[in-house]
Amino acid sequence: xxxxxxxxxxxxxxxxxxxxxxxxxxxxxxxxxxxxxxxxxxxxxxxxxxxxxxxxxxxxxxxxxxxxxxxxxxxxxxxxxxxxxxxxxxxxxxxxxxxxxxxxxxxxxxxxxxxxxxxxxxxxxxxxxxxxxxxxxxxxxxxxxxxxxxxxxxxxx
Amino acid sequence: xxxxxxxxxxxxxxxxxxxxxxxxxxxxxxxxxxxxxxxxxxxxxxxxxxxxxxxxxxxxxxxxxxxxxxxxxxxxxxxxxxxxxxxxxxxxxxxxxxxxxxxxxxxxxxxxxxxxxxxxxxxxxxxxxxxxxxxxxxxxxxxxxxxxxxxxxxxxxxxxxxxxxxxxxxxxxxxxxxxxxxxxxxxxxxxxxxxxxxxxxxxxxxxxxxxxxxxxxxxxxxxxxxxxxxxxxxxxxxxxxxxxxxxxxxxxxxxxxxxxxxxxxxxxxxxxxxx
Numbered sequence: 001x002x003x004x005x006x007x008x009x010x011x012x013x014x015x016x017x018x019x020x021x022x023x024x025x026x027x028x029x030x031x032x033x034x035x036x037x038x039x040x041x042x043x044x045x046x047x048x049x050x051x052x053x054x055x056x057x058x059x060x061x062x063x064x065x066x067x068x069x070x071x072x073x074x075x076x077x078x079x080x081x082x083x084x085x086x087x088x089x090x091x092x093x094x095x096x097x098x099x100x101x102x103x104x105x106x107x108x109x110x111x112x113x114x115x116x117x118x119x120x121x122x123x124x125x126x127x128x129x130x131x132x133x134x135x136x137x138x139x140x141x142x143x144x145x146x147x148x149x150x151x152x153x154x155x156x157x
Numbered sequence: 158x159x160x161x162x163x164x165x166x167x168x169x170x171x172x173x174x175x176x177x178x179x180x181x182x183x184x185x186x187x188x189x190x191x192x193x194x195x196x197x198x199x200x201x202x203x204x205x206x207x208x209x210x211x212x213x214x215x216x217x218x219x220x221x222x223x224x225x226x227x228x229x230x231x232x233x234x235x236x237x238x239x240x241x242x243x244x245x246x247x248x249x250x251x252x253x254x255x256x257x258x259x260x261x262x263x264x265x266x267x268x269x270x271x272x273x274x275x276x277x278x279x280x281x282x283x284x285x286x287x288x289x290x291x292x293x294x295x296x297x298x299x300x301x302x303x304x305x306x307x308x309x310x311x312x313x314x315x316x317x318x319x320x321x322x323x324x325x326x327x328x329x330x331x332x333x334x335x336x337x338x339x340x341x342x343x344x345x346x347x348x349x350x351x352x353x354x355x356x357x358x359x360x361x362x363x364x365x366x367x368x369x370x371x372x373x374x375x376x377x378x379x380x381x382x383x384x385x386x387x388x389x390x391x392x393x394x395x396x397x398x399x400x401x402x403x404x405x406x407x408x409x410x411x412x413x414x415x416x417x418x419x420x421x422x423x424x425x426x427x428x429x430x431x432x
Contacts, residue, residue, distance in 0.1 A: 003191065003217075010192040065190060066221040099236040100218055101189040 004064040008034045011103055025108045035060040038074075039108050043152065044116040048144035049077070052152030056111065057087075058104060065100035068093070071107060076151035078144040080118045080129035089114070090124045189237050190214035198281040200249075203242035204256070206235045212247050219245075219262050231260050248322075252373025255322060269319070272396060276319040279403060280377055287384055287402050296387035297352040302341055302359070308392040310334060312385050315392075320374055329370050336366040359383075 012034065015027050023042070030036035037058040043049025055074040061067045071094060073087035081090040091114055093102060102110075123129025131140040188195045188211045201212040210218075219233045232241040245262070248255040269277075296302070306312075313333055317326040340362050344355055360379050368375045388395050 006193070007191050010187075014192075063221070066218060099234070099239075100214075101236040103192075 002062075004060065004062055005034060007065055008060065011105070014103075015105065022105070022109070024112060025105060027104055027108065035062075035064075037069075037104060039104070041108055041112055043148060044112055047116050048141045049079075049115050049148050049152070052148040054152050056108065058107075065102075068095070068098035068102070069104060069107065070094075071111070076147055077115075078125065078128050078147040079115060080120045080123040080125055080132060081114060083124040084128075088124060090119075090122055188214050190218060196278075198248075198278045201245050201247040203233070203235055203240070204244045204246055205242045206238050206240035208235050208237045210236075212245070215245055216262055219259060231258070233259050250373055269322070273315060273319040275396070275400060276316060279381070279399070280320065280374055282403060284377060284380060287399065290398060290402055291384055291387040293383050293387045294352075296383070296389075297356045300346070300352075300355075301389065302344075302386060303346060306386060306389065308390075308395075309337075309386070311392050312395075313382075316378065316381065317370070320371055320378065333363065333366050336362055 008029075012029050015029075024044075025042075026040040028038050028040075030038075037060070039056040039058065041054050041056060043052040043054060053075075054077060056071055057074050059070040061070070071089055073082055073089065075087075076084070077087075078084070082088070089111065091110060093099075093107070093110055118128075118132060120129040120132035128140060128143070131137075131143065186195070186209065187193055188209070190210055191214050193211075195209060195211050199211040199213060200209060201215060202209045203215070215233075215236075218236060222233065232243050233245075234241055242259075244256050244258045246254055246256055310330070314326060314330045317329055317333075318324060321329075340359055344350070344358070348355070350358075360383075363379050363382065364375050367378055371378050385395060388398070390398065
């Protein structure tokens with residue numbers, strides 16, 4: 001069996017086994033393709049993303065786990081390190097700092113940590129980064145909260 | 158759940174049922190790279206942080222990681238803790254170990270075939286599996302060693318390659334084959350020695366020749382050599398029989414992990430008298 005497939009299958013089993021162990025992450029594997037996954041993550045509390053549920057899509061390369069998975073946000077999010085249009089994420093562990101000891105589950109956890117601790121000095125979303133860099137925390141938070149309400153929360157009524 | 162996954166699950170369970178790994182690795186400390194249990198013949202660790210991996214997995218990572226540097230570094234960053242390590246410790250037991258430095262791993266050609274791997278694996282399983290399959294006593298009693306096995310050269314070479322993880326073993330193979338040849342000449346058809354005496358002599362002389370290279374694996378190597386010679390089979394046929402027996406054995410006795418004492422083998426069957 002292919003290495004990547006075998007490893008993903010192990011992760012799949014772990015996810016099934018530990019269902020609900022981490023209430024903030026819900027990982028789902030595509031029914032017909034083990035190289036395609038989606039995840040729902042909860043916006044961390046005490047951030048403008050609180051109360052929102054964000055969808056991530058994973059495309060896993062053949063060389064996984066030697067190569068990192070490609071992850072992007074499907075849900076619109078206003079965050080300095082996430083591209084506003086494509087959902088691309090700027091996170092070191094998904095690029096140079098990748099190690100095969102990471103799993104899809106721990107990548108999700110890292111993304112939640114990134115949501116709570118943005119890095120405005122390497123922005124993919126300049127508007128968002130500039131607000132933070134100029135010290136306009138309130139401006140950043142209200143923009144981020146607005147997009148959370150618009151895109152990541154169930155519509156009222 | 159989709160059918161594909163169910164099928165994979167079954168396949169995987171079948172695989173692990175038959176592999177040697179299932180008896181020793183356990184799920185307690187899986188390899189962080191493949192997330193599977195580490196088979197005992199694959200156990201390896203990094204020299205500074207001591208994190209364990211399957212040898213194949215960590216080598217894959219060592220070979221893959223430097224693609225992002227302009228020049229391959231002479232260390233590997235542990236996937237688990239980011240410590241910089243300069244070598245991988247591998248194939249260790251009470252007597253010996255293999256230490257592979259990182260630059261050496263980049264340049265290593267991949268010459269180990271599946272056959273090499275199965276040979277290497279067999280050195281980490283309980284011995285005596287094939288005792289009943291090939292009649293070693295008879296081999297010595299009937300002086301079958303006088304008839305040369307055409308595959309013997311290939312067998313020795315492959316065995317050394319697998320044990321030493323070295324492609325070029327020509328010199329050592331030559332040395333060992335020469336020793337065996339010398340032994341056969343000295344114990345020609347006219348000798349009047351007891352088969353047990355001849356056998357002891359064979360074991361002693363081959364052990365002496367192989368020990369400087371094989372250290373702690375010498376005894377087992379000599380036993381494996383006896384088995385191969387006693388089989389009288391060609392390489393491919395021998396491999397088939399061996400694999401089948403080894404597989405049956407692990408299925409039948411999954412809890413057996415200890416290795417039998419090396420010398421029990423000789424005293425297994427003393428009831429045979431010379432014909």
